[in-house]
Amino acid sequence: MPALAEALAAGVALALRYNPLLSFIGPPVAAALAVRSPRRHSFLGVPGLALMAAWVIGDGVRVAGQARALGEGGGSVAGALAVAVWALGGFAAGYALPAWAGAFVGRRVTHGTGWLSAVSISLVAAGAVAAVAGRLAG
Numbered sequence: 001m002p003a004l005a006e007a008l009a010a011g012v013a014l015a016l017r018y019n020p021l022l023s024f025i026g027p028p029v030a031a032a033l034a035v036r037s038p039r040r041h042s043f044l045g046v047p048g049l050a051l052m053a054a055w056v057i058g059d060g061v062r063v064a065g066q067a068r069a070l071g072e073g074g075g076s077v078a079g080a081l082a083v084a085v086w087a088l089g090g091f092a093a094g095y096a097l098p099a100w101a102g103a104f105v106g107r108r109v110t111h112g113t114g115w116l117s118a119v120s121i122s123l124v125a126a127g128a129v130a131a132v133a134g135r136l137a138g
Contacts, residue, residue, distance in 0.1 A: 003076075003078045004077070004078055004081060006078070007078035007079065007081045007082040007085075008081060008082070008085055010082045010086075011081060011082040011083070011084065011085025011086045011089065012085060012089055013137060014082070014085075014086040014089075014090070015085060015086050015087075015088075015089025015090040015092075015093060016089075016090075016093070016133040016134075016136050016137040017090075017133075017137050018058065018059050018090040018093065018094035018095075018133070019058035019059050019094070020094070020126075020130040020133075020134075021058070022054045022055070022057055022058030022059075022095075023054070023058065023094040023095055023098060023126045023129070023130065024123060024126050024127070024130075025054060026050060026051055026053070026054020026055065026058070026095055026099070027051065027054070027095055027096075027098035027099035027102065027122045027125075027126055028098075028099075028102060028118070028119040028122040028123050028126070029050050029054070030043070030047040030048070030050045030051040030054070030099040030103075030122075031047070031098070031099045031100075031101075031102030031103045031106060031118035031119060031121070031122040032102075032106070032115040032118050032119050032122075033046055033047040033050055034047040034099070034102075034103035034106070034107075034118070035102075035103055035106035035107055035114045035115045035117075035118045036115055042103070043099070043100075043103070047099070047103075051095055051096065051099050054095060055090075055091050055094075055095045058094075058095075059087075059090050059091070059094070060087075063083060063086055063087045063090070066083055066086075067080075067083050067087075070083060093129055093133060094126075094129060094130070094133070097125065097129060098122045098123075098125035098126040098129060099122055101121055101122060101125040102117075102118040102119060102120075102121040102122025102123075102125065103118055103122075104121075105117050105118060105121040106118025106119075106121070
């Protein structure tokens with residue numbers, strides 16, 4: 001069990017070191033697209049693809065490379081857990097949370113400026129998450 005706890009801690013530490021540059025580009029675009037989308041669950045279409053593309057460019061390639069190296073080297077369950085937590089945690093904290101916050105606010109704004117509110121809130125949320133993640137990661 002201690003090996004799994006160490007792997008979980010390593011995965012969280014890696015997740016907090018996501019690419020902040022792409023988190024200032026992808027989530028605002030996805031939030032603006034989500035506000036303009038007519039569907040209620042709007043992150044399932046084009047906004048979700050924009051968000052996933054930003055994550056793949058920013059962090060996904062590194063995660064996939066580590067997962068492949070782990071698979072080729074006969075990796076352990078603890079290593080797989082660390083990579084999974086890294087992938088999910090980095091995507092959730094750095095990309096999905098700012099995009100969701102922007103879309104949440106943007107859908108509630110009237111008079112046609114919801115997309116602008118979504119972009120600005122998403123940028124502020126991305127900056128706040130990056131600052132907190134930077135302090136926690138050390």
